[in-house]
Amino acid sequence: MxxxxxxxxxxxxxxxxxxxxxxxxxxxxxxxxxxxxxxxxxxxxxxxxxxxxxxxxxxxxxxxxxxxxxxxxxxxxxxxxxxxxxxxxxxxxxxxxxxxxxxxxxxxxxxxxxxxxxxxxxxxxxxKACQYERIGCSNVGCNDTVLRKNLLDHQRNVCSFRLESCYHCRQSFPASQLLVHQKNSCLDMEIPCPNKCLQMIKRHKLQAHADECLEVETDCIYKNYGCTFRVREHYNLTLKQVKVSFY
Ligand SMILES: [Zn+2]
Ligand SMILES: [Zn+2]
Ligand SMILES: [Zn+2]
Ligand SMILES: [Zn+2]
Ligand SMILES: [Zn+2]
Ligand SMILES: [Zn+2]
The missing domain is CATH 3.30.40.10 (Zinc/RING finger domain, C3HC4 (zinc finger))
Structure with a gap:
Protein backbone atom coordinates (compact mmCIF):
# COMPACT_ATOMS: atom_id res chain seq x y z
CA MET A 1 0.00 0.00 0.00
CA LYS A 128 8.29 12.23 -29.65
CA ALA A 129 6.41 9.70 -31.78
CA CYS A 130 3.79 11.82 -33.58
CA GLN A 131 4.04 11.14 -37.32
CA TYR A 132 3.11 14.74 -38.09
CA GLU A 133 5.79 16.28 -35.90
CA ARG A 134 8.39 18.20 -37.86
CA ILE A 135 11.90 16.97 -37.09
CA GLY A 136 15.36 17.64 -38.40
CA CYS A 137 17.08 15.26 -40.79
CA SER A 138 20.00 13.59 -39.03
CA ASN A 139 22.18 13.19 -42.11
CA VAL A 140 25.45 15.03 -41.54
CA GLY A 141 25.31 18.43 -43.22
CA CYS A 142 21.54 18.45 -43.86
CA ASN A 143 19.50 21.25 -42.30
CA ASP A 144 16.12 20.14 -43.66
CA THR A 145 13.17 19.50 -41.39
CA VAL A 146 10.50 17.04 -42.47
CA LEU A 147 7.41 15.41 -41.01
CA ARG A 148 8.41 12.33 -39.05
CA LYS A 149 6.34 10.16 -41.39
CA ASN A 150 8.43 11.38 -44.35
CA LEU A 151 11.80 11.14 -42.65
CA LEU A 152 12.82 7.72 -43.96
CA ASP A 153 11.87 8.58 -47.51
CA HIS A 154 13.71 11.89 -47.21
CA GLN A 155 16.84 10.26 -45.83
CA ARG A 156 16.84 7.42 -48.35
CA ASN A 157 15.68 9.11 -51.53
CA VAL A 158 15.51 12.89 -51.28
CA CYS A 159 18.17 14.22 -48.91
CA SER A 160 21.13 15.57 -50.86
CA PHE A 161 23.34 14.49 -47.96
CA ARG A 162 22.23 10.85 -48.04
CA LEU A 163 25.09 8.47 -48.61
CA GLU A 164 25.10 6.68 -51.93
CA SER A 165 27.67 4.18 -53.03
CA CYS A 166 29.49 4.86 -56.26
CA TYR A 167 28.51 2.32 -58.91
CA HIS A 168 32.09 2.10 -60.11
CA CYS A 169 34.28 2.04 -56.99
CA ARG A 170 31.65 1.09 -54.34
CA GLN A 171 32.75 3.87 -52.00
CA SER A 172 30.05 5.92 -50.25
CA PHE A 173 29.55 9.63 -50.86
CA PRO A 174 26.86 12.22 -50.07
CA ALA A 175 24.49 12.06 -53.03
CA SER A 176 25.18 15.67 -53.95
CA GLN A 177 28.89 14.90 -54.37
CA LEU A 178 28.59 11.61 -56.21
CA LEU A 179 28.57 13.08 -59.72
CA VAL A 180 31.51 15.34 -58.92
CA HIS A 181 33.37 12.33 -57.54
CA GLN A 182 32.71 10.32 -60.67
CA LYS A 183 33.49 13.20 -62.98
CA ASN A 184 36.74 14.20 -61.31
CA SER A 185 38.23 11.55 -59.10
CA CYS A 186 36.66 8.07 -59.14
CA LEU A 187 39.58 5.75 -59.87
CA ASP A 188 37.35 2.98 -61.21
CA MET A 189 35.41 5.23 -63.56
CA GLU A 190 36.20 4.71 -67.24
CA ILE A 191 37.05 7.91 -69.05
CA PRO A 192 38.10 8.53 -72.65
CA CYS A 193 41.85 8.32 -73.14
CA PRO A 194 43.15 11.91 -72.86
CA ASN A 195 45.40 11.21 -75.84
CA LYS A 196 42.32 10.56 -77.95
CA CYS A 197 43.05 6.96 -78.89
CA LEU A 198 39.27 6.44 -78.53
CA GLN A 199 39.68 3.80 -75.84
CA MET A 200 37.82 4.05 -72.50
CA ILE A 201 40.31 3.63 -69.67
CA LYS A 202 39.74 3.33 -65.91
CA ARG A 203 41.22 6.36 -64.23
CA HIS A 204 43.67 4.32 -62.15
CA LYS A 205 44.98 2.64 -65.30
CA LEU A 206 45.65 5.88 -67.17
CA GLN A 207 49.34 5.89 -66.27
CA ALA A 208 49.84 2.31 -67.40
CA HIS A 209 47.82 2.97 -70.53
CA ALA A 210 49.90 6.02 -71.42
CA ASP A 211 52.91 3.69 -71.76
CA GLU A 212 51.16 1.74 -74.47
CA CYS A 213 48.71 4.27 -75.90
CA LEU A 214 49.18 4.53 -79.65
CA GLU A 215 48.44 8.24 -79.58
CA VAL A 216 51.08 9.25 -77.03
CA GLU A 217 53.91 11.26 -78.51
CA THR A 218 57.28 9.60 -78.06
CA ASP A 219 60.72 9.90 -79.50
CA CYS A 220 61.10 8.30 -82.89
CA ILE A 221 62.70 4.87 -82.57
CA TYR A 222 65.39 6.12 -84.98
CA LYS A 223 66.37 8.88 -82.53
CA ASN A 224 69.68 7.09 -82.01
CA TYR A 225 70.25 7.36 -85.74
CA GLY A 226 69.76 11.10 -85.57
CA CYS A 227 66.00 11.49 -86.13
CA THR A 228 64.76 14.35 -83.94
CA PHE A 229 61.06 13.95 -84.68
CA ARG A 230 58.56 13.40 -81.90
CA VAL A 231 56.10 10.97 -83.35
CA ARG A 232 53.04 9.21 -82.20
CA GLU A 233 53.54 5.70 -81.03
CA HIS A 234 51.46 4.23 -83.83
CA TYR A 235 53.79 5.70 -86.44
CA ASN A 236 56.59 4.01 -84.57
CA LEU A 237 54.58 0.85 -84.62
CA THR A 238 54.13 1.16 -88.35
CA LEU A 239 57.84 1.75 -88.68
CA LYS A 240 58.55 -1.28 -86.50
CA GLN A 241 56.23 -3.32 -88.69
CA VAL A 242 57.89 -1.92 -91.77
CA LYS A 243 61.24 -2.80 -90.25
CA VAL A 244 60.01 -6.28 -89.41
CA SER A 245 58.72 -6.78 -92.91
CA PHE A 246 62.14 -5.91 -94.25
CA TYR A 247 63.72 -8.86 -92.52
ZN1 LIG B 1 -8.42 37.61 -6.45
ZN1 LIG C 1 0.21 13.97 -33.00
ZN1 LIG D 1 -0.82 35.58 -16.71
ZN1 LIG E 1 18.33 15.44 -45.15
ZN1 LIG F 1 33.76 5.94 -57.54
ZN1 LIG G 1 45.07 6.00 -75.40
Whole structure:
Protein backbone atom coordinates (compact mmCIF):
# COMPACT_ATOMS: atom_id res chain seq x y z
CA MET A 1 0.00 0.00 0.00
CA UNK A 2 2.74 2.39 1.02
CA UNK A 3 4.80 1.46 -2.01
CA UNK A 4 1.80 2.03 -4.23
CA UNK A 5 1.31 5.45 -2.74
CA UNK A 6 4.94 6.33 -3.31
CA UNK A 7 4.73 5.26 -6.90
CA UNK A 8 1.67 7.40 -7.33
CA UNK A 9 3.41 10.36 -5.75
CA UNK A 10 6.50 10.03 -7.90
CA UNK A 11 4.37 9.71 -11.03
CA UNK A 12 2.61 12.90 -10.05
CA UNK A 13 5.87 14.62 -9.24
CA UNK A 14 7.28 13.77 -12.62
CA UNK A 15 4.07 15.07 -14.17
CA UNK A 16 4.60 18.32 -12.32
CA UNK A 17 8.16 18.50 -13.54
CA UNK A 18 6.93 17.96 -17.06
CA UNK A 19 4.89 21.13 -17.03
CA UNK A 20 8.10 23.14 -16.89
CA UNK A 21 9.38 21.50 -20.04
CA UNK A 22 5.91 21.87 -21.51
CA UNK A 23 6.18 25.63 -21.40
CA UNK A 24 9.22 25.41 -23.63
CA UNK A 25 7.56 22.96 -26.01
CA UNK A 26 4.45 25.08 -26.28
CA UNK A 27 6.13 28.22 -27.49
CA UNK A 28 4.96 28.61 -31.08
CA UNK A 29 2.23 26.00 -30.63
CA UNK A 30 -1.45 26.49 -29.97
CA UNK A 31 -3.19 24.34 -27.38
CA UNK A 32 -6.69 23.16 -28.24
CA UNK A 33 -8.55 21.50 -25.42
CA UNK A 34 -11.14 18.84 -26.17
CA UNK A 35 -13.55 20.29 -23.61
CA UNK A 36 -14.01 23.98 -23.12
CA UNK A 37 -11.23 25.17 -20.81
CA UNK A 38 -12.55 26.08 -17.37
CA UNK A 39 -12.00 29.64 -16.26
CA UNK A 40 -9.78 28.57 -13.36
CA UNK A 41 -7.09 27.47 -15.85
CA UNK A 42 -6.97 30.83 -17.56
CA UNK A 43 -4.82 33.54 -16.02
CA UNK A 44 -7.13 36.46 -15.11
CA UNK A 45 -4.30 38.87 -15.74
CA UNK A 46 -2.95 37.91 -19.18
CA UNK A 47 -5.55 35.44 -20.46
CA UNK A 48 -2.96 32.70 -21.01
CA UNK A 49 -3.18 29.11 -19.83
CA UNK A 50 -1.73 28.74 -16.33
CA UNK A 51 0.82 26.05 -17.18
CA UNK A 52 2.66 26.87 -13.99
CA UNK A 53 -0.19 28.06 -11.76
CA UNK A 54 0.35 30.23 -8.69
CA UNK A 55 -2.36 31.08 -6.20
CA UNK A 56 -2.57 34.45 -4.49
CA UNK A 57 -3.93 35.22 -1.04
CA UNK A 58 -7.37 35.99 -2.49
CA UNK A 59 -7.55 32.45 -3.91
CA UNK A 60 -7.17 33.32 -7.58
CA UNK A 61 -4.76 31.54 -9.85
CA UNK A 62 -2.26 33.30 -12.07
CA UNK A 63 0.42 32.19 -14.49
CA UNK A 64 4.02 32.28 -13.34
CA UNK A 65 4.88 35.21 -15.57
CA UNK A 66 2.18 37.46 -14.15
CA UNK A 67 3.03 36.41 -10.61
CA UNK A 68 6.64 37.32 -11.27
CA UNK A 69 5.50 40.77 -12.37
CA UNK A 70 3.44 41.13 -9.18
CA UNK A 71 6.41 40.14 -7.07
CA UNK A 72 8.59 42.69 -8.82
CA UNK A 73 5.99 45.32 -7.99
CA UNK A 74 6.80 44.68 -4.34
CA UNK A 75 3.25 44.25 -3.07
CA UNK A 76 1.64 47.24 -4.77
CA UNK A 77 -0.41 45.09 -7.21
CA UNK A 78 -4.06 44.21 -6.86
CA UNK A 79 -5.97 41.17 -8.09
CA UNK A 80 -7.83 42.24 -11.25
CA UNK A 81 -10.84 40.11 -10.24
CA UNK A 82 -11.52 41.37 -6.73
CA UNK A 83 -9.12 44.27 -6.26
CA UNK A 84 -7.58 42.64 -3.18
CA UNK A 85 -3.88 43.56 -2.75
CA UNK A 86 -1.53 40.77 -3.79
CA UNK A 87 0.95 40.05 -1.03
CA UNK A 88 4.11 38.30 -2.23
CA UNK A 89 4.35 36.24 0.98
CA UNK A 90 0.90 34.74 0.35
CA UNK A 91 1.66 33.49 -3.16
CA UNK A 92 2.28 29.76 -3.58
CA UNK A 93 2.64 27.38 -6.48
CA UNK A 94 -0.69 25.60 -6.91
CA UNK A 95 0.26 22.00 -7.63
CA UNK A 96 -3.31 20.83 -7.22
CA UNK A 97 -4.45 23.09 -10.05
CA UNK A 98 -1.44 22.08 -12.08
CA UNK A 99 -2.25 18.39 -11.73
CA UNK A 100 -5.82 18.97 -12.86
CA UNK A 101 -4.65 20.99 -15.83
CA UNK A 102 -2.12 18.36 -16.89
CA UNK A 103 -4.85 15.72 -16.88
CA UNK A 104 -7.05 17.66 -19.30
CA UNK A 105 -7.39 16.23 -22.78
CA UNK A 106 -6.11 18.21 -25.74
CA UNK A 107 -5.87 17.65 -29.46
CA UNK A 108 -2.36 16.98 -30.68
CA UNK A 109 -0.68 20.27 -31.54
CA UNK A 110 -0.22 18.86 -35.06
CA UNK A 111 -3.98 18.62 -35.58
CA UNK A 112 -5.79 18.41 -37.91
CA UNK A 113 -3.12 16.29 -39.65
CA UNK A 114 -2.71 14.24 -36.48
CA UNK A 115 -6.04 13.18 -35.05
CA UNK A 116 -4.74 11.98 -31.68
CA UNK A 117 -6.05 13.25 -28.37
CA UNK A 118 -3.74 13.16 -25.38
CA UNK A 119 -3.65 14.59 -21.90
CA UNK A 120 -1.59 17.73 -21.66
CA UNK A 121 0.75 15.71 -19.47
CA UNK A 122 1.35 13.14 -22.22
CA UNK A 123 1.72 15.63 -25.05
CA UNK A 124 5.48 15.68 -24.81
CA UNK A 125 5.77 11.89 -25.06
CA UNK A 126 3.27 11.84 -27.91
CA UNK A 127 5.22 14.45 -29.87
CA LYS A 128 8.29 12.23 -29.65
CA ALA A 129 6.41 9.70 -31.78
CA CYS A 130 3.79 11.82 -33.58
CA GLN A 131 4.04 11.14 -37.32
CA TYR A 132 3.11 14.74 -38.09
CA GLU A 133 5.79 16.28 -35.90
CA ARG A 134 8.39 18.20 -37.86
CA ILE A 135 11.90 16.97 -37.09
CA GLY A 136 15.36 17.64 -38.40
CA CYS A 137 17.08 15.26 -40.79
CA SER A 138 20.00 13.59 -39.03
CA ASN A 139 22.18 13.19 -42.11
CA VAL A 140 25.45 15.03 -41.54
CA GLY A 141 25.31 18.43 -43.22
CA CYS A 142 21.54 18.45 -43.86
CA ASN A 143 19.50 21.25 -42.30
CA ASP A 144 16.12 20.14 -43.66
CA THR A 145 13.17 19.50 -41.39
CA VAL A 146 10.50 17.04 -42.47
CA LEU A 147 7.41 15.41 -41.01
CA ARG A 148 8.41 12.33 -39.05
CA LYS A 149 6.34 10.16 -41.39
CA ASN A 150 8.43 11.38 -44.35
CA LEU A 151 11.80 11.14 -42.65
CA LEU A 152 12.82 7.72 -43.96
CA ASP A 153 11.87 8.58 -47.51
CA HIS A 154 13.71 11.89 -47.21
CA GLN A 155 16.84 10.26 -45.83
CA ARG A 156 16.84 7.42 -48.35
CA ASN A 157 15.68 9.11 -51.53
CA VAL A 158 15.51 12.89 -51.28
CA CYS A 159 18.17 14.22 -48.91
CA SER A 160 21.13 15.57 -50.86
CA PHE A 161 23.34 14.49 -47.96
CA ARG A 162 22.23 10.85 -48.04
CA LEU A 163 25.09 8.47 -48.61
CA GLU A 164 25.10 6.68 -51.93
CA SER A 165 27.67 4.18 -53.03
CA CYS A 166 29.49 4.86 -56.26
CA TYR A 167 28.51 2.32 -58.91
CA HIS A 168 32.09 2.10 -60.11
CA CYS A 169 34.28 2.04 -56.99
CA ARG A 170 31.65 1.09 -54.34
CA GLN A 171 32.75 3.87 -52.00
CA SER A 172 30.05 5.92 -50.25
CA PHE A 173 29.55 9.63 -50.86
CA PRO A 174 26.86 12.22 -50.07
CA ALA A 175 24.49 12.06 -53.03
CA SER A 176 25.18 15.67 -53.95
CA GLN A 177 28.89 14.90 -54.37
CA LEU A 178 28.59 11.61 -56.21
CA LEU A 179 28.57 13.08 -59.72
CA VAL A 180 31.51 15.34 -58.92
CA HIS A 181 33.37 12.33 -57.54
CA GLN A 182 32.71 10.32 -60.67
CA LYS A 183 33.49 13.20 -62.98
CA ASN A 184 36.74 14.20 -61.31
CA SER A 185 38.23 11.55 -59.10
CA CYS A 186 36.66 8.07 -59.14
CA LEU A 187 39.58 5.75 -59.87
CA ASP A 188 37.35 2.98 -61.21
CA MET A 189 35.41 5.23 -63.56
CA GLU A 190 36.20 4.71 -67.24
CA ILE A 191 37.05 7.91 -69.05
CA PRO A 192 38.10 8.53 -72.65
CA CYS A 193 41.85 8.32 -73.14
CA PRO A 194 43.15 11.91 -72.86
CA ASN A 195 45.40 11.21 -75.84
CA LYS A 196 42.32 10.56 -77.95
CA CYS A 197 43.05 6.96 -78.89
CA LEU A 198 39.27 6.44 -78.53
CA GLN A 199 39.68 3.80 -75.84
CA MET A 200 37.82 4.05 -72.50
CA ILE A 201 40.31 3.63 -69.67
CA LYS A 202 39.74 3.33 -65.91
CA ARG A 203 41.22 6.36 -64.23
CA HIS A 204 43.67 4.32 -62.15
CA LYS A 205 44.98 2.64 -65.30
CA LEU A 206 45.65 5.88 -67.17
CA GLN A 207 49.34 5.89 -66.27
CA ALA A 208 49.84 2.31 -67.40
CA HIS A 209 47.82 2.97 -70.53
CA ALA A 210 49.90 6.02 -71.42
CA ASP A 211 52.91 3.69 -71.76
CA GLU A 212 51.16 1.74 -74.47
CA CYS A 213 48.71 4.27 -75.90
CA LEU A 214 49.18 4.53 -79.65
CA GLU A 215 48.44 8.24 -79.58
CA VAL A 216 51.08 9.25 -77.03
CA GLU A 217 53.91 11.26 -78.51
CA THR A 218 57.28 9.60 -78.06
CA ASP A 219 60.72 9.90 -79.50
CA CYS A 220 61.10 8.30 -82.89
CA ILE A 221 62.70 4.87 -82.57
CA TYR A 222 65.39 6.12 -84.98
CA LYS A 223 66.37 8.88 -82.53
CA ASN A 224 69.68 7.09 -82.01
CA TYR A 225 70.25 7.36 -85.74
CA GLY A 226 69.76 11.10 -85.57
CA CYS A 227 66.00 11.49 -86.13
CA THR A 228 64.76 14.35 -83.94
CA PHE A 229 61.06 13.95 -84.68
CA ARG A 230 58.56 13.40 -81.90
CA VAL A 231 56.10 10.97 -83.35
CA ARG A 232 53.04 9.21 -82.20
CA GLU A 233 53.54 5.70 -81.03
CA HIS A 234 51.46 4.23 -83.83
CA TYR A 235 53.79 5.70 -86.44
CA ASN A 236 56.59 4.01 -84.57
CA LEU A 237 54.58 0.85 -84.62
CA THR A 238 54.13 1.16 -88.35
CA LEU A 239 57.84 1.75 -88.68
CA LYS A 240 58.55 -1.28 -86.50
CA GLN A 241 56.23 -3.32 -88.69
CA VAL A 242 57.89 -1.92 -91.77
CA LYS A 243 61.24 -2.80 -90.25
CA VAL A 244 60.01 -6.28 -89.41
CA SER A 245 58.72 -6.78 -92.91
CA PHE A 246 62.14 -5.91 -94.25
CA TYR A 247 63.72 -8.86 -92.52
ZN1 LIG B 1 -0.82 35.58 -16.71
ZN1 LIG C 1 -8.42 37.61 -6.45
ZN1 LIG D 1 0.21 13.97 -33.00
ZN1 LIG E 1 18.33 15.44 -45.15
ZN1 LIG F 1 33.76 5.94 -57.54
ZN1 LIG G 1 45.07 6.00 -75.40
Missing amino acids: AAEENECMSRQDSELMKSWELEAILTNRTLRFVLRLEQQFVCPSCGGIVLNPHQTGCGHIFCARCVRAYLENGGSSKCPLDNIPIKPEEIFQDNCCKRELLNLEIYCTNAPDCTQRVTLCDLQDHL
